[in-house]
Amino acid sequence: MRQAQAAHIDELVRVAIGERTARDAIIHASWRRCVDEHKLDPEVLREARILTEGRLREHRDALDDFLHTARFGLEMLYRQISGLGYVLLLTDAKGVTVDFIGDLTFNNMLRQAGLYLGAMWSEPQMGTCAVGTCIATGEALTVHLTDHFDATHIPLTCTAAPVFDPTGELAAVLDISALKSPEPKQSQFLALQLVKSFAHKIEIAHLLNRFRRDWILKLSASLEFADIDPDYVLAVDAGGRIIGFNNRARQLIGREPVAGPEGRPPARRNASLLGRRLDEVFDFSADDLPRFTHSQPTTERVVRLAASGTMLFAEALPPPPPVQRQSAAPPSLPPPLRELCGGDTAMRDVVGRAAKLVNAQMSLLIHGETGTGKEHLAKALHAAGARAGKPFVAVNCAALPDTLIEAELFGYEPGAFTGASAKGRRGLVLEADGGTLFLDEIGDMPLASQTRLLRVLAEREVLPVGRTRPVPVNIRVIAATHRDLVEEVKAGRFRDDLYFRLNGAVLTLPPLRQRADLEWLIGRLLAASHAGEGGREPPKPLSQTALNALKAYAWPGNIRELVNALDYACAVAGGPVIDLGDLPEHIAMAADADGWLQPGPHAAPARPEVHPFSVAARDGDPAQQLQAVLRTHHWNVSAAARALNVDRTTIHRQMRRFGIVPPNRRN
Numbered sequence: 029m030r031q032a033q034a035a036h037i038d039e040l041v042r043v044a045i046g047e048r049t050a051r052d053a054i055i056h057a058s059w060r061r062c063v064d065e066h067k068l069d070p071e072v073l074r075e076a077r078i079l080t081e082g083r084l085r086e087h088r089d090a091l092d093d094f095l096h097t098a099r100f101g102l103e104m105l106y107r108q109i110s111g112l113g114y115v116l117l118l119t120d121a122k123g124v125t126v127d128f129i130g131d132l133t134f135n136n137m138l139r140q141a142g143l144y145l146g147a148m149w150s151e152p153q154m155g156t157c158a159v160g161t162c163i164a165t166g167e168a169l170t171v172h173l174t175d176h177f178d179a180t181h182i183p184l185t186c187t188a189a190p191v192f193d194p195t196g197e198l199a200a201v202l203d204i205s206a207l208k209s210p211e212p213k214q215s216q217f218l219a220l221q222l223v224k225s226f227a228h229k230i231e232i233a234h235l236l237n238r239f240r241r242d243w244i245l246k247l248s249a250s251l252e253f254a255d256i257d258p259d260y261v262l263a264v265d266a267g268g269r270i271i272g273f274n275n276r277a278r279q280l281i282g283r284e285p286v287a288g289p290e291g292r293p294p295a296r297r298n299a300s301l302l303g304r305r306l307d308e309v310f311d312f313s314a315d316d317l318p319r320f321t322h323s324q325p326t327t328e329r330v331v332r333l334a335a336s337g338t339m340l341f342a343e344a345l346p347p348p349p350p351v352q353r354q355s356a357a358p359p360s361l362p363p364p365l366r367e368l369c370g371g372d373t374a375m376r377d378v379v380g381r382a383a384k385l386v387n388a389q390m391s392l393l394i395h396g397e398t399g400t401g402k403e404h405l406a407k408a409l410h411a412a413g414a415r416a417g418k419p420f421v422a423v424n425c426a427a428l429p430d431t432l433i434e435a436e437l438f439g440y441e442p443g444a445f446t447g448a449s450a451k452g453r454r455g456l457v458l459e460a461d462g463g464t465l466f467l468d469e470i471g472d473m474p475l476a477s478q479t480r481l482l483r484v485l486a487e488r489e490v491l492p493v494g495r496t497r498p499v500p501v502n503i504r505v506i507a508a509t510h511r512d513l514v515e516e517v518k519a520g521r522f523r524d525d526l527y528f529r530l531n532g533a534v535l536t537l538p539p540l541r542q543r544a545d546l547e548w549l550i551g552r553l554l555a556a557s558h559a560g561e562g563g564r565e566p567p568k569p570l571s572q573t574a575l576n577a578l579k580a581y582a583w584p585g586n587i588r589e590l591v592n593a594l595d596y597a598c599a600v601a602g603g604p605v606i607d608l609g610d611l612p613e614h615i616a617m618a619a620d621a622d623g624w625l626q627p628g629p630h631a632a633p634a635r636p637e638v639h640p641f642s643v644a645a646r647d648g649d650p651a652q653q654l655q656a657v658l659r660t661h662h663w664n665v666s667a668a669a670r671a672l673n674v675d676r677t678t679i680h681r682q683m684r685r686f687g688i689v690p691p692n693r694r695n
């Protein structure tokens with residue numbers, strides 16, 4: 029390897045001093061840029077640069093909707109190349125890898141080589157590389173082995189194609205790379221065609237999504253492909269002006285000299301397509317668009333470019349009927365989601381992203397510690413979306429025995445196996461038909477069931493045990509886990525292809541101890557539990573001490589534990605308020621290491637605390653003070669508690685802490 033690197037550096041130095049190489053012109057030009065413009069030293073070997081999670085999140089957020097659309101394309105492409113040793117990267121226009129699919133068993137090697145989420149691949153930083161040079165030139169290309177500038181990267185073969193946004197700006201780069209490959213560059217020819225083809229598909233999908241409320245015009249040079257796989261796609265506004273286009277359309281029409289209709293001079297070659305009227309470019313105007321809809325025979329949907337007369341076949345998609353006025357209102361969160369957040373920043377982010385995914389077709393993964401509300405969020409997503417009236421079926425994959433999980437999920441035919449019910453079973457997947465299937469603890473699903481689940485997700489059909497023909501099914505899958513699925517994949521317990529199918533949209537719920545809206549949540553839960561009991565009076569308020577104890581506690585069981593604690597407190601509270609002594613003991617303990625509150629994750633800033641022994645705590649020894657009160661009341665704990673206006677349990681706890689033993693127990 030050292031020798032190969034030394035020979036490579038020699039070649040780079042020769043180019044740097046002006047010699048030509050036998051390499052492709054695009055590679056040669058890139059090497060020159062690396063030396064002349066980016067001032068890269070051929071002898072310096074650069075390590076892969078991987079962004080921190082926070083920085084990566086910023087890059088991903090900037091692409092947002094585009095990333096969701098691109099995900100489908102990525103998964104389709106990966107299905108074609110998996111098993112061939114390739115990984116798949118999607119970078120933004122700055123070269124930051126914002127999405128990644130690859131074989132996680134090679135995780136460390138891929139990370140080291142920079143073939144990983146968060147890796148930076150710009151030409152000024154990493155030298156000639158498929159992504160960086162694609163960004164620099166706007167061209168699809170393969171950078172094969174020693175085509176790379178940096179000698180660190182010469183074992184890699186990388187093939188990339190640009191993905192443009194509907195205004196002609198570079199949006200992303202799609203790349204497939206491998207850690208090793210055969211020597212001849214032609215071995216990557218098919219890879220190049222595949223990447224170009226999927227970049228084209230992603231571009232079109234993004235355009236159709238962005239302009240779903242406008243006229244879309246699909247054009248193709250081939251009669252047969254006009255409808256199914258168009259080369260050129262335009263979005264057109266109600267006034268007949270072009271408002272979006274794919275790159276091939278830009279190249280085709282941009283090359284045309286456009287003659288002005290009323291004797292105006294021809295427009296500049298390659299002028300932007302944006303804002304041009306259809307009749308400036310074609311031999312028809314916006315009024316003709318209905319003639320090109322699907323209902324007309326393809327042979328009659330022939331159009332021509334105005335200047336060159338090039339003939340194309342067209343299909344026009346009209347905009348959907350005008351939306352009701354109600355939905356023209358500014359977008360706000362659907363109520364089921366709005367109710368999940370009381371102002372915590374991380375929660376607001378989760379809920380905001382969830383709102384965008386309410387009706388997305390893709391599967392969703394909810395990640396979070398136990399009890400953080402993963403199922404609650406899944407139900408809210410279901411209730412907020414178009415599937416709301418349909419079933420929501422929750423399955424706890426950890427609770428089903430391995431032997432039953434397939435029959436439970438996928439169903440079986442009558443008598444399919446020994447012990448099967450004579451009537452057969454529909455299975456939970458089919459029960460969820462039309463609605464949402466919530467797979468809780470997906471990380472605990474046995475591998476065999478994962479394979480079958482993958483088939484359901486990919487093919488949208490289910491094969492009950494004992495049946496030979498699959499049954500079509502229409503479900504949205506939301507999975508949840510508290511496990512690190514990447515680790516599960518690496519350990520061979522979770523299928524990587526299932527992981528990649530699920531991780532397109534991940535929502536991570538914060539643990540309760542980190543939530544800034546705990547007090548709001550407590551209020552909501554108290555009101556809900558009170559309403560559930562049919563209470564007409566307002567729910568009992570919490571004393572400040574009790575509230576502070578709740579804020580000081582770390583909540584390892586998260587919202588579930590909080591719900592239980594509040595239910596308990598409501599049940600035992602005898603007075604008009606819920607006090608410290610009404611809380612479960614281990615939670616109340618969080619408040620009183622020395623008679624004062626422990627600073628906990630939510631503890632309020634220090635301020636005078638109304639504590640049962642506050643006088644004693646300030647003026648003298650709290651143990652002596654308590655002992656005095658007990659003595660006054662003849663060691664009757666209830667009477668002492670009444671006198672101090674606290675709960676009996678508080679007195680007992682303080683007695684234990686201070687080692688106060690009543691006289692009748694002293695021996």
Ligand SMILES: Nc1ncnc2c1ncn2[C@@H]1O[C@H](COP(=O)(O)OP(=O)(O)OP(=O)(O)O)[C@@H](O)[C@H]1O
Nearest residue numbers: 368397398399400401402403404405468587588591
């Ligand atoms: N935002 C919320 N408002 C009210 N109650 C909630 C909220 N989130 C969760 N809960 C309640 O908290 C409890 C736990 O929630 P959930 O079952 O959704 O958590 P989970 O993360 O799925 O737990 P696990 O990991 O153990 O399956 C449930 O009783 C649920 O009703």
